[in-house]
């Protein structure tokens with residue numbers, strides 16, 4: 515099969531396009547002929563910081579396509595079905611093998627490109643706001659990185675929870691595009707003081723919850739934006755810098771920090787139910803996920819660069 519692979523950490527240029535042996539699915543696995551690969555923020559972070567294992571390492575958490583073959587123990591899927599699936603690696607290839615409980619049927623009427631972008635974005639946003647964030651109607655929520663894949667899902671879920679939704683992005687134009695998804699207040703993180711704006715919006719009280727998708731130095735401003743006993747969701751580090759907390763920061767602000775790791779719970783019935791609901795809501799139009807651009811698989815280097823540097827709106831896909 516044709517695939518993208520790398521053997522050392524680094525920027526998009528460490529990736530190669532070429533031939534690799536087809537994956538060999540086990541008895542509990544589904545083999546998918548990939549149509550669309552969603553480039554996840556985690557694919558970029560992994561390439562930068564997680565030692566590739568095995569090598570050559572085929573990156574990629576998520577793709578949609580058509581079931582090509584199923585192992586003898588698989589009961590839910592059969593060849594020919596349109597599906598979207600998660601795995602810890604392997605989506606950047608013409609064939610993607612994964613365990614049955616990581617696979618979702620694409621509901622009738624849902625475009626395969628949008629399905630390709632859905633489970634991780636909506637699942638993570640739901641965990642960050644609902645399962646672990648415990649957001650209540652009327653609470654104030656700040657989403658750092660609101661115009662990315664997880665961010666746009668989070669804006670819509672926070673809107674539906676009845677929260678006051680604050681989001682950050684790199685430009686006023688991008689914030690305007692996020693507004694129809696449910697954004698009440700937009701903050702340009704390059705030009706404005708996030709903490710100051712959040713204090714203004716919350717009448718000096720501080721906000722209740724922040725979902726951090728960017729990490730890096732911006733985290734200090736997010737902590738300042740929170741009220742005492744506020745909740746900080748440690749979800750991502752799209753800046754490439756992992757945030758850390760000092761003891762005095764935690765006790766000084768009486769901070770509640772919670773972590774999200776959707777992949778570790780992807781096989782659970784809880785997550786399966788939640789992702790199936792998100793797919794149904796995308797199919798009926800009550801959720802949306804914009805597709806910024808589609809690159810051929812062979813142009814994964816350019817595509818990853820576009821995600822890292824081009825400030826896309828929503829998801830960037832590869833087509834296999």
Ligand SMILES: NC(=O)c1ccc[n+]([C@@H]2O[C@H](COP(=O)([O-])OP(=O)(O)OC[C@H]3O[C@@H](n4cnc5c(N)ncnc54)[C@H](OP(=O)(O)O)[C@@H]3O)[C@@H](O)[C@H]2O)c1
Nearest residue numbers: 555556659662663664683684728750751752774775776825
């Ligand atoms: N823990 C989990 O289970 C889990 C699951 C999924 C994703 N994640 C992580 O969550 C992060 C986001 O994922 P994604 O798929 O949504 O990525 P994405 O679509 O690439 O979006 C990245 C976002 O980060 C924003 N950003 C970049 N630099 C920033 C900065 N300095 N300050 C504020 N915002 C900044 C971008 O905004 P602009 O384009 O406007 O600059 C963009 O909205 C990634 O680090 C990913 O690894 C974690």
